[in-house]
Amino acid sequence: MRTPAQNAELALLLEVAGTPKPGNVDRHRDLEDLRFEHFLAGAVGAQEGLELAANGGAVGPAFERSVDGMAAQGGGNTQFGALLLLVPLIRAAREDLSQPIVESVCEETTVADAAGFYRAFDHVDVFVGEPPAEMEPLDVRRGSDAVPALEERGLTLFDVMSRSVPGDDVAREWVSGFERSFTAAERLADADGPLTERAAAVFLSLLADRPDTLVATRSGEAVAREVTKRAAELIERDALETDRETVETFADDLVERGVNPGTTADITAAGLFVALERGAITV
Numbered sequence: 001m002r003t004p005a006q007n008a009e010l011a012l013l014l015e016v017a018g019t020p021k022p023g024n025v026d027r028h029r030d031l032e033d034l035r036f037e038h039f040l041a042g043a044v045g046a047q048e049g050l051e052l053a054a055n056g057g058a059v060g061p062a063f064e065r066s067v068d069g070m071a072a073q074g075g076g077n078t079q080f081g082a083l084l085l086l087v088p089l090i091r092a093a094r095e096d097l098s099q100p101i102v103e104s105v106c107e108e109t110t111v112a113d114a115a116g117f118y119r120a121f122d123h124v125d126v127f128v129g130e131p132p133a134e135m136e137p138l139d140v141r142r143g144s145d146a147v148p149a150l151e152e153r154g155l156t157l158f159d160v161m162s163r164s165v166p167g168d169d170v171a172r173e174w175v176s177g178f179e180r181s182f183t184a185a186e187r188l189a190d191a192d193g194p195l196t197e198r199a200a201a202v203f204l205s206l207l208a209d210r211p212d213t214l215v216a217t218r219s220g221e222a223v224a225r226e227v228t229k230r231a232a233e234l235i236e237r238d239a240l241e242t243d244r245e246t247v248e249t250f251a252d253d254l255v256e257r258g259v260n261p262g263t264t265a266d267i268t269a270a271g272l273f274v275a276l277e278r279g280a281i282t283v
Helices: 005-018 036-045 047-055 060-068 080-093 100-108 113-118 133-138 140-153 159-160 169-175 179-190 195-209 213-219 221-236 245-257 262-277
Strands: none
Touching: 005 036, 005 047, 005 080, 005 169, 005 179, 005 262, 036 047, 036 060, 036 169, 047 060, 060 080, 060 113, 080 100, 080 169, 080 262, 100 159, 113 140, 113 159, 113 262, 133 140, 133 262, 169 179, 169 213, 179 195, 179 262, 195 262, 213 221, 213 262, 221 245
16 A cells, blocks of 8 residues: 555646646656656655654754755756645644545645745745735745744744745645645546546646636736636636547647646646545556
């Protein structure tokens, strides 16, 4: 039987192996400086931090450790957002992997957990938007340099995530009981076929549900809405079953344009973990 940390690593591997996954690295598509093997190495490198969470370590230090290990490959940031979802889910799995328990895990985080989150930015470059002027001392891009301001204000990691909504849907999961992650798990369990195909199908369905916040931050709200509209049209036509070539074309187009729905990929990975850990899907 796999441990929760092993299921989390497997979730990361299954997520990147799913294809076609429009705009993202998958086993058929690389980006210019970010390749499939970087994601494989990132998932393996994160294992020590994932084990720390599984063994009861605090969320912030476990997250920082997982990011540090993830970053030990040549591609840079591969799974930062996914790890930010997986670490509290792993902690919840020590008791019961349910929405109420993961809500408690998040709400009970401390200022020290928030400091660990900020220190994780010292290990890898993460694309984030400009903060409001009053939040500049807490700009996550400052990494550990922002920890004194964080401690002065007494902000927990849950507080930091709350202040990142609505612009960041990874943070939104933290304050909504991982609503979309558990929905993704249900969709994976209901789908048929190999898990890599199910992962790609669920990714597309999540993209159709809601504009990706990373796309909105990097490419603008209009592009994010356009991508979601195109995904919804493909879902309505059941294109993965009836016209897969059209989905492949969509995937290639987003890669060529540099449009990356990375937040949707993060939530897909979280859904894979929930489904694996609950036994709703098996490998």
